[in-house]
Amino acid sequence: MTTTPAKRAAFRSFAESTAEDWAIITPQLEVTQAAVPDRVLEQLRYLGSDHGGYPVDRLEHSLQTATRAERDGRDEEYVLCALLHDIGDALSPYNHEAIGAAIAQPFVSEANHWMMAHHGYFQGLYFWHHLGADRNARERFRDSPYFEHTEEFCAKYDQVAFDPDYRSEPLEHFEPLVRARLASAR
Template identity: 55%
Template sequence: MNDHADARAHDRAGFTRMEDSTREDWQIIVPEAMKMAKALPDRILDHLRLLDGDFGGFPVDRLTHSRQTATLALKDGRDEEYVVCALLHDIGDTLGSFNHPDIAAAILKPFVSEENLWMVQHHGVFQGYNFFHHIGLDRHMRDQFKDHPHSHRTAEFVALYDNRAFDPSLEAEPLETFEPMLRRLMATPRNSIYKAAMQPAAQTR
């Protein structure tokens, strides 16, 4: 048995360069990719739990801040997509120390509307209005986006939810409250170059 055939016998593709891959190889890979995609909410919840107890000098830890932000949005009657965006807006804090909003936006991009994606990706500079002047930055940095159609939405998110979610006395729903919303949102991507390729595999499993 050659190396290529041996790899397939162990449920692995046999190529060493992607240009040499075959349809048979991808019949092995795509179902595995579907399993990984299906487990995305589990990995996200696991990463959120890593923020538990991580204060970083703030009045509440990062998980509590995330839960408080989402709780405020939920109690204000926001839809599930918005609430999940609120929950995940700072999930990149520990991975993207200099660009955490981009991490959250990258995770959410396949699943959310353009306006919610923009809101998450730019919330950092809008929140900066409240503290940039204390660290030597221009608090009016967000003004560069004042004519953008999603500027008001993002400023509102910060004012109503993100900015208020550093209060140790503020109640916050547990992660379990948001888990079904997260799973529903991520069950079907709306924006992905892989969407068409992955759906047939999901239907034939």
């Protein structure tokens, strides 16, 4: 069986594009967005092959963080953020927070987005002094309305999620959440 390729726009630059071109392109956004849950799950699986020297691999850390939040009664949006907060670790460890926050931004509250984007500074409280860095770097954000929200996330869920004996839920447990929350824009 032969399939007809999808119609494509004809321009070579945005300046040459027409309304007809954009009538072809615009509906494809939902097609691309529908594939996001599969791509996010794939990126999470990659974390399973990277321990970075930690007691558990990066996927297990994410699963522990999300499981702890879920078991503590946090809502689905928060649990999703807990699961995705370190998804960027394998792609860009020095600014991994920005990756998870960017993926989640269209689907989460401003507070949860801010928490994801800034959690690295808040984690520093627990170990940056061992690296010769300022463990209180998070204090520069003290005036944020989301300071305590992020502080609590790190204290209760993120910084404690390196326990090889903790029994977290498997990624498959969170798959329906990822699919439901990321499949289409709100």
